Amino acid sequence: MAVDPLNPPIDIVLVVDDSPLQRQHAVELCRKVGMAQVYEAADGAEGLLKLATLPHPRLVIVDLEMPGMDGVEFIHQLAKHHLPALLIVASSKDSTLISSVETMAQALGLPLLAALQKPLTEAQLRAALLRHRDTPGHYTPVTSPAPVASIAELAHAIVSRTISVHFQPKVDMKTGMIKGVEALARWQHPEHGWIPPVQFIPLAESHGLIHDLTLEVVRQAFEQAAVWNAHGLKLSVAVNLSPLLLNRPEFVTEVAELLNAHRLAAEQIVWEVTESSIVADLGMSLGTLARLRLKGFGLSIDDYGTGFASMQQLSRIPFTELKVDRSFVHGAHQREHLRVILQSALDMANRLKLTTVAEGVETMEDWRLLQASSCTLGQGYLIARPMAGDALPGWLREHNARLAELRA
Template identity: 55%
Template sequence: MVANVTQVRKIDSILIVDDSPLQRAHAAELCHQNGIDLIYQANNGVEALELLAMLKIAPSIIMVDLEMPGMDGVELIQNLQERNFQIPLLIASSREDSLITSVSTMIAALGQTLLGSLKKPLNPNQLTPILNNIDTHLSRPKQTHPEDIDKLTHDDLIHAIANGHIVPYFQPKVDVRTGMIKGVEALARWLHPERGMVGPDLFIPLAEESDHIIRLLTLSIAEQTIAQCAAWNNRNLHLTYAINLSPMLLNSGDFFHEITKLPELNGIQNQQITWEVTESSVVNNLATALGTLARLRLKGFGLSIDDYGTGFSSMQQLARIPFTELKIDRSFVNGACQQHNLAIILQSAIEMANRLGMSAVAEGVETLEDWRLLQRFGCDVGQGYFIARPMPAKDLFSWLKSHNQRLSELKYQDISR
């Protein structure tokens, strides 16, 4: 059965699924304290599914206990996905962090929204920050389905590049200690005249099916970004600019010459540009790829290892490539303040970057609690929805004006004194 229940964006209701009446009552009281008036309760997964099938309007959130007789929390979550209940989830459990992390990863793989993980016994300090940041989760663009790629063609993509429909959006990167802006990452966005915004998860894989198209796309984004850098330099806004570099292009000597001449043509210094490459970028054609990266570094460009921690070759790559920046994947940042295992991995990555003389950049920062954790761990730069979403160039100065009013909140607070 496929549910036709519509999701409500406002936090006006919650379904608590827990086999303990005492735990359910305690959770309900905490929800009342946070302004949620309509509270549904279910004793187990079966009851929860029966209730959802009867409701005309789905609850805003479902809080799920993992350990329940009969249908446990994991099976319930899987059933929710199978029946197309796309309702944001909260995990509440007293089990070990590694188990909770596994379930969190499963939820992400199912394409569902996880608001957070709560350790039992629950307390207001856990629940309130999550509810206060729910808009961040609900306003994030939904994951697109791979089959939608078939609706776009190589010719569509070439036409879009040629006509300037694919443009860089800029996501700020800020100093973790002060909150001051340090740079931006250029992220390709396709402004389709009929489809609207086409996500990069659709058109980047399409572009990478062709050496020619990914070259055209990367050159276009690089040209637009470096031209924007020159324009902002003229307005006394001097930032660093991170541009993603496809691994497919590391073997092209001609492409190397094309990208390295762009800063000089626009009157900017190479040091303002950082090329981001993923961990797996130099696995194939190792000698040529390493040569290209070394030559980029010789010319003064920064090199960033992107999505650090998601590939098998991380340590080896750090040892043999002259990276200047280590970009820690969001999966180790988001929610790290609540998950001990994630916090340990995050701290280790930051300490390793510091010892190697690299800048540690954390992406996917979405809450003040994770921001404070990065400060305590000595991270250099943060990036994520807590700071700003990617935006068109025209919006950056208005964002800066409002962001500067937050600096007192973002500044590092040494609580040890």
């Protein structure tokens, strides 16, 4: 089997913990899951010295409370000195503190696989390593940054339809049945391979190409929806809407014409808008969103909870859907404060009669919690990765075999 160069197997691990007993426990777990080389360090300072001598790729399992250099300072030093390592935090401290450190590591740009309360278990370790294996590009050495294509290449890719659209399913939390998809732009560069959206979408926005890019995504998404409709598979299709397009009054007319050309119902299309994108030009943004609703389109407030004006946006914009950010979903079953925030958002949305979508559903524990919390739809790697439109029927046949498990 070929090895993914972005996700090589992790055979080297460093356990950083001041407790000899806890270190030995972690070492034994690492050997059980097949780690070939396991090293130990009693605090952060010793861990940094050992880490500098180890080859790539390597995993670090670090405690937080240690004499000398504690785990928080150790993580800061990893980021400061650009020491590439996958990271698992394992601590006996309370879940709120562990969650804060998790957010800190992510903000520092470190590849954190898990932030867990002790005692660390074999199942937790295997799940963390599986997350690394199943997340393309999760581990990228700092010595080889991903290439960034030029604006001219992006413009050509849009015109030549090299930009393609993949679709990630959204399924009903009660039945497991597919209800819709999210349309996601993908770009396979002839030299650099797959260029991530986090690179080419800001490039399009900063060089005046986001309008053409979005319309190309919309065309392809509408074409695919029409094909599915013709085969009896009627799904809602969500499309991300750049904040720059909210200032273009003609955009509503353009997408309405595309809708009619493909004989789709406006109710089948949902525009996903990030809550922060409406602030720049409030008058124009509200006008565009109101006109989209008048046409019958759905509106989703995307990444709910990551901004500062979530409730204010809900009070003044005719949203039909609330999409909860993955940061409030993944791992919520382990953290009480996340569960409270998640449940509060879902309760409020249900009272407002909004469809609720949870993104980032990666584990069965996430799925069960969302079921118990009366969430409407789920989206994430537990269900499916984004895929080409013609791959959906095959995935659907396999997914239907899982329905009993998802409904249990």
